[in-house]
Amino acid sequence: MSTAHPVPRRGRLFWIGTAAGWAVILYGLRGVLHHSLDTRPSQLARFWIGGAVLHDFLLAPAVLGIGVAVARLAPRRRRTALQQALVICGPLALFAYPEIRGYAHILRNPTSLPHNYTVNLLIVIGAVITAVAVKAFIRRRGGNIRATSARTGPARQDIEAPPGKV
């Protein structure tokens, strides 16, 4: 399946860079431990690990699953536009999550989170989808997609291969 891939030799640059990088990492870890009243190292470590675990076991599988779903279910000629919309709107939704939940309101600061972020997120997503759709429409009118479809034949697995076909 995969082509041969030469394993890179670990030269002097690797070890010098690793030593320098780890010196800085250890400085950071020392800072965390030295200022433990502020950093609460055990709690901070939970957030470090928790973030990676949430990414690896929740976000990444969800994105992989969406990718497979797009590859299997989305019509071929709409696939690019759908991928573009998802790649742009996903981070927008993640960013807006704490605003939509309105956690800052507990601080009783009237100037914090002044907008209706649910509505605004929908407006931005709507604008993104419109822009992507217009772009796809213009490309299709230009004949690119029609020509492409005629040349390629059956759809490829462009996101992840479905089980059993690898």
Next chain:
Amino acid sequence: MPVPDLLERFTTDPDLPLRQHAYQSPLRDERLAAWLGAALGVLFTTCFVTGLFSHLHQHPLSWLPVPARPAGLYRLTQGLHVACGIASLPVLLAKLWVVWPRFVSFPPGRRIADAVERLGILALVTGGIFMVFSGVANIAQWYPWPFSFTAAHYWTAWITIGAIVAHLAAKAPITGRALRRSRHRPALADADPVLGTSAEGPYDGLDRRGFLLTVAAASGVLTVVTVGQTLPGLRRLALLAPRDAGDRPVNRSARNAGVVEAATSPDYRLRVEGRVATPLTFTLADLRALPAHTAALPIACVEGWSYSARWTGVRLRDLLALAGARPGAAVNVESLEQHSPYQVSFVNHHQAQDPDTLLATHLDGEALSEDHGFPLRLIGPDRPGVNQTKWVTRVTVL
């Protein structure tokens, strides 16, 4: 499917290219990973450098006093810090997606160097995710943690930047090869037939260039809908910005700071003391009777929002002269707010002597509101908002 088959299918060989086993997208590609890594490196490094500048403001070093000019420097650096942090969100996610097959490599490595590199990657991934998450949460004033945001963000930044250095060194040969543009570079289809047939030929989905441009667009859209909190020209597009700079926001309200009663009390006094010839005490009426000066200065919050305004009040250097402080003295300015890490702020000799450093009583021609620091607040050029102390009650000459 039996477990060994599942493991075989969903794990990868660390010595083979990214695109293998179940991960067959043509977007799992070294060159794409290198471009995303380079973009992330630039964004994170910008955040680190501007973050250090902000840290230096808030934790001053006696041997490296921050200059008072240019007045808008902190506004620029902190606006850049937050904008780059926000823009890195889609890039980080895209990078993690592209290199995902490396995270499920089994065995993780075959050499000691592999284990060392993976430990560094663990620091990079956990640090990178934490930095972006905590930064985004902080600007939305969401604090789901029991530790100090600034301390945790700052020290994790060191860990992350160290991991970037180690990762750069580890990936330098691969990245250099992937990013190198040569007129004689073979077509991908020749160099890597399996990848090339799908990545360079027409197919139904984003190609590598399209994916990169889409990630750039995601960063661009996020920037456009937030950066108006510091760039007045884009204010109307700032639909997802946590603050509306046009409303002259505040970081902390008087009610939340617990100062309403003390700030509005007729017993309010400003004291100028410390290393002075004559300790002074002023009522608000006394302060308003002193010669007033107006300065147009930005107020720039560490959370990335900022706006310019006209501030009117008495010059700090005039007050120091009245009290007989030695020329070139630095001062501590103290707030009525108790039990806050920002109760006292340090004003170095450059800033204390600057003609635009004021103890202001008015904002844009109106008396300060309680949330803006009534009766008296510090405002000076090139200072973080948290150091523009509100509800000032004492100036101590050092």
